[in-house]
Amino acid sequence: MNGANLGLSRTFLRRKAGKVAIRAVPGLILASVLAIMSAFSPLSALADDLGGTHARPVVVGAKLEQSASGTRLILISSQPLTATPFGLEKPDRLVLDLPEVNFQLAPHTGESGTGLIKSFRFGLFGFGRSRIVIDLAGPAHVASVVNAPLLKDLGATVTIELEKLDRDAFHELAGASRTSANSSAAATAATSSAHPTPPTKDPRPLVVIDPGHGGFDPGAMGASGEVEKTITLEFATTLATELERRGHVRVALTRSSDTFVSLPDRVRFARDQNAALFVSIHADTLTNAAGVQGATVYTLADHASDAEAARVAEKENRVDQQAGVDSGESDEEVVSILDDLMRRETKILSAAFAQRLVQGLETHVRLNKNPLRSAAFLVLRAPDVPSALVELGYLSSDVDRASFASPQWREEAARAIAGAIEARLPDRPSAAAQAN
Numbered sequence: 331m332n333g334a335n336l337g338l339s340r341t342f343l344r345r346k347a348g349k350v351a352i353r354a355v356p357g358l359i360l361a362s363v364l365a366i367m368s369a370f371s372p373l374s375a376l377a378d379d380l381g382g383t384h385a386r387p388v389v390v391g392a393k394l395e396q397s398a399s400g401t402r403l404i405l406i407s408s409q410p411l412t413a414t415p416f417g418l419e420k421p422d423r424l425v426l427d428l429p430e431v432n433f434q435l436a437p438h439t440g441e442s443g444t445g446l447i448k449s450f451r452f453g454l455f456g457f458g459r460s461r462i463v464i465d466l467a468g469p470a471h472v473a474s475v476v477n478a479p480l481l482k483d484l485g486a487t488v489t490i491e492l493e494k495l496d497r498d499a500f501h502e503l504a505g506a507s508r509t510s511a512n513s514s515a516a517a518t519a520a521t522s523s524a525h526p527t528p529p530t531k532d533p534r535p536l537v538v539i540d541p542g543h544g545g546f547d548p549g550a551m552g553a554s555g556e557v558e559k560t561i562t563l564e565f566a567t568t569l570a571t572e573l574e575r576r577g578h579v580r581v582a583l584t585r586s587s588d589t590f591v592s593l594p595d596r597v598r599f600a601r602d603q604n605a606a607l608f609v610s611i612h613a614d615t616l617t618n619a620a621g622v623q624g625a626t627v628y629t630l631a632d633h634a635s636d637a638e639a640a641r642v643a644e645k646e647n648r649v650d651q652q653a654g655v656d657s658g659e660s661d662e663e664v665v666s667i668l669d670d671l672m673r674r675e676t677k678i679l680s681a682a683f684a685q686r687l688v689q690g691l692e693t694h695v696r697l698n699k700n701p702l703r704s705a706a707f708l709v710l711r712a713p714d715v716p717s718a719l720v721e722l723g724y725l726s727s728d729v730d731r732a733s734f735a736s737p738q739w740r741e742e743a744a745r746a747i748a749g750a751i752e753a754r755l756p757d758r759p760s761a762a763a764q765a766n
């Protein structure tokens with residue numbers, strides 16, 4: 331199916347919506363469909379997308395309804411959708427794994443709910459996959475997912491019926507889901523690292539750059555529509571280019587496109603490749619603090635250096651939960667004396683690297699008034715890879731936002747960070763040996 335043989339104008343769609351729907355769709359669904367179409371009506375977006383090379387389903391409408399037995403989420407899609415549901419506890423969520431979907435939904439869709447659905451989120455989850463995460467008001471399960479043709483061949487309504495469950499039954503459902511959720515997370519890891527560094531005889535140490543957020547998870551938002559996930563990817567790409575130009579290290583990115591990668595998968599990516607350094611890139615926001623600005627470098631600590639650092643870590647750690655990844659249990663918590671020694675060494679190397687980053691940045695880039703901090707960031711938890719997280723600045727600051735948008739600023743900051751990376755590496759001779 332493509333735009334050419336669909337060949338329908340917006341006017342035509344509107345006209346057909348009126349005529350065909352009234353004849354073909356029974357009362358209740360008809361009411362929903364018409365309400366959704368009049369509320370969102372960009373069905374032309376559907377034709378636009380289909381005009382491209384992708385045959386991705388386009389979802390242009392979403393609506394919640396109370397039903398006799400629970401709550402239903404109705405999607406208007408260009409094609410029928412297959413949805414694989416599973417449950418997660420603490421907090422209670424239902425996750426629907428979908429093929430890659432182009433969500434063309436109005437801003438704020440899903441922010442408020444009704445009945446069993448408190449709110450819901452949607453977006454790209456990995457390479458070729460999308461996801462809807464439903465925050466539940468109480469334990470529930472997906473009783474059915476029904477695709478019904480909409481306006482002849484123009485698309486489908488996808489009705490996802492949620493029914494109440496008791497706590498024990500939901501607990502069991504979430505337990506059964508855990509295994510499949512973890513294996514699907516592993517599948518994401520495998521596909522999202524679409525550009526793994528192939529085994530190499532290149533003796534240069536590997537630096538992993540981690541652009542924060544992506545896909546499903548936009549990160550922070552700026553006042554003029556800037557999105558953290560885009561800023562981090564742009565900056566990480568500039569930094570990778572700079573490092574490659576200098577030629578002293580190999581570089582790998584945890585993501586090179588607008589894709590969701592879970593926090594444990596980012597850590598695993600660095601560990602699996604014996605990375606010599608891991609640098610995570612972010613750009614946070616603060617509410618009611620437009621005056622706060624400048625870059626901050628963070629390292630891992632059980633106890634945060636200050637309240638602000640604790641808040642930033644808490645916020646950055648929450649992304650997996652929001653995307654429906656169960657990161658409650660880590661498979662890397664094997665405590666041994668050796669492990670402890672390794673962690674201690676890594677901690678010292680991380681601290682030295684962070685200090686060097688601040689020194690390198692301060693002559694080129696505006697720093698936060700307290701630029702070196704630490705907190706319990708999940709993404710910095712590799713026991714054997716020295717790691718630091720750079721908050722480039724604040725999306726809530728006008729000055730910082732202007733910096734992020736400037737290619738000159740990005741290049742200057744990237745040069746400063748590249749210098750700090752290279753300055754730290756001779757202290758870790760084992761890195762070069764490991765890469766062999």
Ligand SMILES: [Zn+2]
Nearest residue numbers: 542549612613
């Ligand atoms: Zn972030």
